[in-house]
Amino acid sequence: MRTSRLEAFSDGVLAVIITIMVLELHVPHHATLSALGDSAHGFLTYLLSFVYIGIYWNNHHHMFHIVEHVDGLVLWANLDLLFWLSLLPFTTKWLDGTGFALVPTVLYGLNLLLAAIAYYLLQQAIFRTEGSDSRLRRALGNDLKGKLSPVLYILGIGLSFVSTWLGVAVFSVVAVIWLVPDRRVERYVADQERDVL
Amino acid sequence: MRTSRLEAFSDGVLAVIITIMVLELHVPHHATLSALGDSAHGFLTYLLSFVYIGIYWNNHHHMFHIVEHVDGLVLWANLDLLFWLSLLPFTTKWLDGTGFALVPTVLYGLNLLLAAIAYYLLQQAIFRTEGSDSRLRRALGNDLKGKLSPVLYILGIGLSFVSTWLGVAVFSVVAVIWLVPDRRVERYVADQERDVL
Amino acid sequence: MRTSRLEAFSDGVLAVIITIMVLELHVPHHATLSALGDSAHGFLTYLLSFVYIGIYWNNHHHMFHIVEHVDGLVLWANLDLLFWLSLLPFTTKWLDGTGFALVPTVLYGLNLLLAAIAYYLLQQAIFRTEGSDSRLRRALGNDLKGKLSPVLYILGIGLSFVSTWLGVAVFSVVAVIWLVPDRRVERYVADQERDVL
């Protein structure tokens, strides 16, 4: 099975998720700066979730760049990832609408954690397809970021019980860590091409 | 006529359907665990419909993998399938909003049944294009799952008159049956490649 | 300029248009058959607009199948077509919400007419790119359907002043005329291939 349609469908789903979140942003009731200020809250939450979907698209793009074949299990692992990401507009809206209350903040962190686990399972499904000589496995190396993220999500969820702002701060730090472009796959591809020459 | 644009358009429609359903999920009014619990109902219905769209995308992907040419009739049979699937956000919302009342449960089952019939008609349209030596027909074999599903949908609709939870349970069982990856097409492709060697 | 991205973008826009219309379908307030009956109105309007977007996608697909190069004018003519089609969810919602009142019915007809004109202009823009030996022009032939449709839209708009149901009936007849697959391009491609052999 080729990867092109899986990529096209994932692009479509991620494009819709990243865009419909703006429908949840409520326009201020009054045409004043202070009314706009009250929306700043929602704007920042929107930005955080936008960056997260952007990160997942980016990593997904890099990952499937070196994957050649997929089987049924990979298709379902991919749908599982899309499912958790598709809930992000919902959890973002609740987080924002309640002004960072405890339960919504914990739920938002859980959503991020479950998406990270789904991404990990998707990687495992690809490893299985590729066998012992998996190109992706070699490209990822020790995958420090991938291992650190779930730990930080759990830390963020825990700190939310102290202060939800602290929790959201931790979730934002994870986003910033990933914002630094992941050069592992790029480097691997470049290395491979050099080896061939 | 090549299949690429049909696949791209179907990917787009299915990506939008699977994602906009989350817009129908109402965020809880209070920031409490019990308020979230009240939304569990909607969450499960969303999950069921998400899985169904995922199944259709998955099967659609497998089917068009071995189809090479399409004609006008296939294009329209495909749009017919997309039409019934596009109604799923509507019937899901009604099912969820009424707490699994009888008429909405029956309508949800009918929607699934009509989508299954549309998928069957799409297969027939492809067989017609491919002629007597249809690759798809050979790949599908006796198509047990395809024949069983409509029977189970009708059973689920009937059982809804006893208990709507029973009806929804049957619809969920069909989803689980399909969740097991359909290896027929994959096996057929693998067999063909072995025969060539 | 290649046509692939123009087709991909158009596929995306048409996929979103055809799917978001379902968000406008209001779920019945009561979980009864008669409440569902009250929604039948909206269902039929949704079906009509779905078929129209399907027709445009189908014809767009056929048209760009034999077009090889596009220039800036074609890109803008295509966006003009997408603009008028993007208004269809709006005019459909008004038509449905008012129970086929006069002004909304006339506006719906105008929307269809303006989309048809935009499609005609898109064809002209392609003819201009292809020069005197336009493959598309030869494939289209006398284009009876294309010439008849605007006349019927105007007739439908006129008849709406007698009865809006009559107007909607005419708009539905045009849809049915187009539902018959357009074999001109398919035949042309088949002829060309035969000539080569």
Place this chain on the structure above:
Amino acid sequence: MRTSRLEAFSDGVLAVIITIMVLELHVPHHATLSALGDSAHGFLTYLLSFVYIGIYWNNHHHMFHIVEHVDGLVLWANLDLLFWLSLLPFTTKWLDGTGFALVPTVLYGLNLLLAAIAYYLLQQAIFRTEGSDSRLRRALGNDLKGKLSPVLYILGIGLSFVSTWLGVAVFSVVAVIWLVPDRRVERYVADQERDVL
């Protein structure tokens, strides 16, 4: 890294943005011409934002037509552009809902300005990838339109303090300037092909 998925994802996001704005168009409460007239306001704002997204898609399409490789920085610069464009439905809705009040008009202008800056940064990121012999840089030439637009946006924002209609008029003039198809890239490609022959 190939550009195809970046283009596909951008096409998807822009297709969703351009289409969901119609969901914000409120249907008139009464089925009369004068009620429709009250919506004319929203229609014109929708048209303006539609044209802007169309312009960005058009320029994006032309730009990536001559770009061959992208790196992580280009992916993120592209997401930055999509972020600002994704806010357009929000700022459009506020602009329209308040009848061109001062703060919303200034915010709309700022949104356009920030999108223009993001587009400029995306160009710079591509130049960096392509090195000193950038094909895109040569194709763009002195980029008069690109340099003029931010100046006009700032002028429009300034004039909004005199009259918001004047501000919106300036924003519309910029759109008209860009509507004239950008032939630079097309000419460059044509020139290159002639040089080869």
